[in-house]
Amino acid sequence: MNGPLDFTRNGPLYVGNKFISIINDEYITGGGTFRTGSNTMALYEIEDLGHSKKRQNTTKLFDMLSRSQQKELRKIAKDFNREEDSNNNEEEPILIKEKRVMDIDNLALKRKEGRWIIAIPVFSEYSHEGNGSYFYSLEEYVDYNGKVPKKLVPHNSLCVKWGEILQVVPDALDAVSSPNKDLLVVLTDNKLLVFNNPTKGLEKATTTIDIEENQQIVLSQWAVGDDAGKWSETFRDYFEE
Template sequence: MKIKYLIVLICIILFLCGCNNNASIKPSYSNDKENGNSTPENNNMKINTTESIAKSNIHNKREEIQNRKDKKSSGLLFGLKRTTKNDHEPTEYETIWIAQDNENIIVRRGKGFLSVPYGEVFYKIQNSIYDNKKFSTEADDRSDSASIYNYEYKFHFIDTVAYPFEDKPNEVYYGDISWGDGEWPFRTTKDEVLFVGNKYILINKDYYETGGGTYRASWYSNSLYELKYLGKEYKKNTVDLNNFFDIDKEKLNNYKNDYNMDLNNDDELKGFITHKQGVSTKNPLVTRKNGHWVVALPLEETYTHGGNGSTHTIAKDFLEITDQVSNQLLCYDDLIIPFETIKKQIPEARDAVSSPNGSMLAVLVKDRINIYLYKAKTDQLKEPDYSIRISAEQSVVSNQWATNKYVETWDNTLKKYLTTDKIK
């Protein structure tokens, strides 16, 4: 009997122990709806979801870092000018370097010169001024504003020189210029840069001379040079701009028919004074129009006086002849957004350039350069990412681009010669 009781007792103990062990592996749950607790299956889903989110965040972070490394970047080396009206006052130049670093930009500026890459170095382009004058013994006025009748001679030449930043500018040799050299004693010339690429520079030069009497003469020229010839071998050779574009003969003939005419309406003076207007093919130039470089021909007005020999030729306007210009002259000159579209969205836009890889668009608006980063053709141009102050009178004469790894290379060099501008 005792043995039976003992066996029953042992079975009860073993049963109870088994229940306790099962409780540690699979706990019981109360009513899930009443207590808000998860069932074992839902709890596993929560754990798995959390792990998935963590893995997704890590993946997104890695993807963001990789995208940042792979993201395109650009650097714009802008050359601007402000034209001055006085023949004795040089044209004002400014270089602006805009370097992109993902969503940020660095802006560096240089006043009084232009800069472009040429070969393995950066060239500095600036005015060179020669001023030589002597007052006559009878001069009533010896001030800077004295009329020419107070001088024995007066020469004022504004030329353009170009040289690597590491070098010193070369002096322009004028020889022994003085009254008595067979030329007129009062002469001025003034250079103005019209265009600079990474090899060639186009310069407009205005000339004026007089002897102090009734004779006056003024004329101009547009000459294309390789940059190196504005350095040690100053302006020895010119390049024919006509070699870089094909002239539209039909358009040229139409221009001639529309604009070539005799402006002298006085029949009695026609044999003595000539006054004409005509389209010139001798002095073509490249200029900005609707966000691109185009070739234009000057519409000239010419006046000659048969009595005292005076002659005057001026370019009163410019007529576009073609927008097809050789890549040997120009660098990249396309827009990621057509200028017509830019103009519709920004009516005040007066010029625009964009990078070859499409990561930067710069729009000139009044007295600002507005910078837009990573814009697609269909994007709306609302508020710019950055805005850089300039003069409303400044216009583009050069736009050179560096992309991706070369942006840092250019910046490491240009920061030696340009001043960093704080941009918010």
């Protein structure tokens, strides 16, 4: 007979020069048919990653936004959740409850057309009042077009237009360019294409690097030389603990 299970997995969604956004997946089983699981987002300061106590100090992306953005997001979530509540079947069994929830306390950053945007998560909330099971599972993201705080993402633009990149690399999924505009890296499903001096033209990639499929860009901080190794070591230590 299998015993109780307590499983936690986490991974980075965004890494900047000061903050890192991490998604945490948790799954727990207990006696009988009890099960619980959740997906949550947490925002940490990079310097806190090496200190177990300081890792308890998380920040919400929502709290970093302007008051007007917060007001707008509250309305978006309120309208969404009100509509979902009205669509719920009132005759469903009381024992089991399931609904979709837009959660602005768990805002995340995601990539879209070469830049970081704010994403509002929609969760599927499930509860079983008979055995106490509860799940809060990420279902999808809804894009929010408000400005991303510079405190969080200092560099959030491309040196060439996304449309120009697609003309040269039709299967491009994402792209990043250096702050001084002398380097552009384009991501496809299985390659990285590097262009030197992209503002002068994108006729041919300077270098092409094969990568594993379904890779994503999470790092917004440019690092070279010894700094690149320091980044790798910091995150390896965190995620292996």
